[in-house]
Amino acid sequence: MTKSEQNNIFEKWLSQHKALLFKVVRAYAVTVMDQDDLFQEIIIQVWHSIPTFRQQSSNTTWMYRIALNTAIKWVGKERKHTESQETLDNVQAILQETLIQVDERLTWLYEEIHKFDGIDRSITLLLLDGFSYKEMATILGISESNVGVKISRIKKQLITKSKQQDYHGIR
Incomplete structure (x- = not known):
């Protein structure tokens, strides 16, 4: 698979399944910064896994599995940092204006x-x-x-x- 083909597949799937990925991210990461980090980690994993996709399941099922597995691993790695980040997250929440x-x-x-x-x-x-x-x-x-x-x-x-x-x- 060429990088161009991989790019095309990635862009197509990301546009189709971005909402699915955001649901997983929101369920596993609480703060905006953590959600951004987790989302980036998930899309990196999706990108790297495209060449190994064997079409034994739908691309939706496959992406969900990658997102969930990545989120579960991410939570394990990030758990030790939660307490130290809490203070900064509280300040960020106060500074952000809620528009929605x-x-x-x-x-x-x-x-x-x-x-x-x-x-x-x-x-x-x-x-x-x-x-x-x-x-x-x-x-x-x-x-x-x-x-x-x-x-x-x-x-x-x-x-x-x-x-x-x-x-x-x-x-």
């Missing part, structure tokens, strides 16, 4: 997803994106029945926590 109206329910959902361990986070994102149990099992390397059990537990946990939430007086 944020849906509190969506913010809450991402906060809850961020609390899950790597596999539960991954399953939640895949579920929200409409992947079948079989596709999830393939991407994550676990059985379909394990996916089903985990989804059931995740749903119960989120339902319980959502009943405790109060959005401006609305339950």
